[in-house]
Amino acid sequence: MQALYAQLLVGLINGSFYALLSLGLAVIFGMLNIINFAHGALYMMGAFVAYFLLQYSGLNYWWALILAPAIVGLFGILLERTMLQWLTGLDHLYGLLLTFGIALIVQGLFQNYFGSSGLPYAIPDLLKGGVNLGFMYLPIYRAWVVVFSLVVCLATWYLIEKTQLGAYLRAATENPTLVRAFGINVPLMITLTYGLGVGLAALAGVLSAPINQVRPLMGADLIIVVFAVVVIGGMGSIMGSIITGFALGVIEGLTKYFYPEASNTVVFVLMVLVLLVKPQGLTGRAA
Amino acid sequence: MSNPANNAAAMTRSASSAPAVSRKTVLTVENLEAWYGESHILHGVNFNVTEGEVVTLLGRNGAGKTTTLKSVMGIIGKRTGSVEFEGQNIIRTASDKIARLGVAFCPEERGIFASLDVRENLMLPPQVREGGLTLDQIFELFPNLKERLNSQGTKLSGGEQQMLAIARILRTGARFLMLDEPTEGLAPVIIQQIGQMIARLKQQGFTILLVEQNFRFASTVADRFYVMEHGRIVEGFANSELEANMDKLHTYLGV
Numbered sequence: 001m002q003a004l005y006a007q008l009l010v011g012l013i014n015g016s017f018y019a020l021l022s023l024g025l026a027v028i029f030g031m032l033n034i035i036n037f038a039h040g041a042l043y044m045m046g047a048f049v050a051y052f053l054l055q056y057s058g059l060n061y062w063w064a065l066i067l068a069p070a071i072v073g074l075f076g077i078l079l080e081r082t083m084l085q086w087l088t089g090l091d092h093l094y095g096l097l098l099t100f101g102i103a104l105i106v107q108g109l110f111q112n113y114f115g116s117s118g119l120p121y122a123i124p125d126l127l128k129g130g131v132n133l134g135f136m137y138l139p140i141y142r143a144w145v146v147v148f149s150l151v152v153c154l155a156t157w158y159l160i161e162k163t164q165l166g167a168y169l170r171a172a173t174e175n176p177t178l179v180r181a182f183g184i185n186v187p188l189m190i191t192l193t194y195g196l197g198v199g200l201a202a203l204a205g206v207l208s209a210p211i212n213q214v215r216p217l218m219g220a221d222l223i224i225v226v227f228a229v230v231v232i233g234g235m236g237s238i239m240g241s242i243i244t245g246f247a248l249g250v251i252e253g254l255t256k257y258f259y260p261e262a263s264n265t266v267v268f269v270l271m272v273l274v275l276l277v278k279p280q281g282l283t284g285r286a287a
Numbered sequence: 288m289s290n291p292a293n294n295a296a297a298m299t300r301s302a303s304s305a306p307a308v309s310r311k312t313v314l315t316v317e318n319l320e321a322w323y324g325e326s327h328i329l330h331g332v333n334f335n336v337t338e339g340e341v342v343t344l345l346g347r348n349g350a351g352k353t354t355t356l357k358s359v360m361g362i363i364g365k366r367t368g369s370v371e372f373e374g375q376n377i378i379r380t381a382s383d384k385i386a387r388l389g390v391a392f393c394p395e396e397r398g399i400f401a402s403l404d405v406r407e408n409l410m411l412p413p414q415v416r417e418g419g420l421t422l423d424q425i426f427e428l429f430p431n432l433k434e435r436l437n438s439q440g441t442k443l444s445g446g447e448q449q450m451l452a453i454a455r456i457l458r459t460g461a462r463f464l465m466l467d468e469p470t471e472g473l474a475p476v477i478i479q480q481i482g483q484m485i486a487r488l489k490q491q492g493f494t495i496l497l498v499e500q501n502f503r504f505a506s507t508v509a510d511r512f513y514v515m516e517h518g519r520i521v522e523g524f525a526n527s528e529l530e531a532n533m534d535k536l537h538t539y540l541g542v
Contacts, residue, residue: 167407180383181362181383181385182383
């Protein structure tokens with residue numbers, strides 16, 4: 001039983017990363033109509049910025065939690081202003097190719113300077129250790145990752161679904177021309193949306209640094225699964241991305257316990273099944 | 288054909304003598320040309336709108352009426368000529384800045400957002416000036432909306448969606464409204480309601496530029512008419528001159 005609970009926890013943690021990343025992808029796709037293949041590289045950059053802050057500036061994990069998303073978010077804003085904005089109105093394929101190229105360049109540069117092996121990042125003192133729950137041993141840092149991710153996801157959901165700013169965002173997703181004709185600076189909103197999505201990816205990177213090591217290809221490995229999660233959940237819905245992210249993490253964890261051989265493929269098998277039955281994804285609006 | 292812009296200007300002077308208020312020109316459009324991609328839609332449009340007036344653009348489908356409104360709003364990619372709003376040339380201005388100057392637009396397709404409920408749709412356009420209608424005043428004009436505040440925007444009936452599309456721009460404080468075919472596809476009783484609403488807005492001093500196919504409706508609300516054909520204004524006359532121009536209108540509109 002211990003092993004089952006342990007795998008459940010691993011599943012929840014992976015689910016946290018899936019949720020944070022697919023949420024950002026969904027928001028970016030909605031506003032920019034771009035399938036952001038650079039998302040994994042930006043997640044990796046979040047972890048590296050946390051590492052740099054600690055190594056070179058002595059700024060600890062808690063600072064990194066705020067600064068890394070801001071710094072990588074600014075990098076994303078730069079990408080959007082200099083490159084992505086010119087793709088408005090073009091076929092999805094262009095955005096996909098451009099962001100895929102950006103991902104390769106960024107990952108290549110990091111590999112060149114830091115190699116492919118992982119750099120260690122210590123768990124912050126406050127979150128070291130664990131609690132024995134009786135039925136399992138719960139490492140505090142891992143519990144923190146799950147709870148904190150959930151809070152961030154729900155805060156993002158609230159921002160988009162329940163505030164005036166979110167109403168602008170949803171409306172601009174449907175009809176940017178009209179929203180702009182009401183007096184809202186839509187191009188600025190698009191830029192900030194990309195920054196927000198990228199910031200969420202970087203935040204996931206920081207959370208991941210103490211668990212998985214800081215590696216140039218950490219995002220490349222993860223993002224493939226995240227895209228499967230997005231396909232299963234559908235691009236249309238914020239809450240859908242969150243729930244699908246966590247649920248698939250858990251399903252993966254359970255598979256690792258009950259049938260380990262399938263644990264690496266279960267998400268993709270589910271993807272195929274969902275595509276067969278409901279091509280727009282479980283929560284997606286019809287395209 | 289004599290220059291319709293001159294005719295129109297002369298006619299504005301005669302029409303403006305009716306209510307005894309000093310009138311200034313709100314909108315002056317001169318030699319406006321516009322393109323959708325490669326196709327040249329407007330070929331030099333000239334007209335003007337005076338404060339407090341209801342002016343209607345008439346014309347057949349494809350004459351360029353909607354394109355004219357969109358060009359004034361700044362949402363047609365390529366446009367040349369001059370569009371002056373309250374003395375400021377806005378031909379090069381981005382549409383969000385134009386809206387901030389006090390121009391409000393209600394599109395033909397209404398543009399109600401499906402992912403927003405009625406309240407969110409209503410509250411969406413930001414206030415651009417002081418003095419917009421309060422929610423209470425809006426609910427007085429459109430009692431139906433009050434009961435449907437929590438419904439999804441696109442679950443409303445066509446008439447209710449049109450009311451919502453107009454209501455939300457009344458909140459913003461813009462005093463110049465452009466309404467693109469507000470009666471299209473609606474039942475006579477709703478059209479009547481919209482007519483009454485336009486009359487009330489006019490009383491309250493709003494300036495309205497209307498695009499209509501429904502000539503009978505337009506004749507009940509408009510102070511002046513312009514007739515468009517092939518991307519130009521070909522005729523302009525006041526409501527009082529309507530009878531005298533009926534024959535010409537029948538030819539232009541094919542009604």
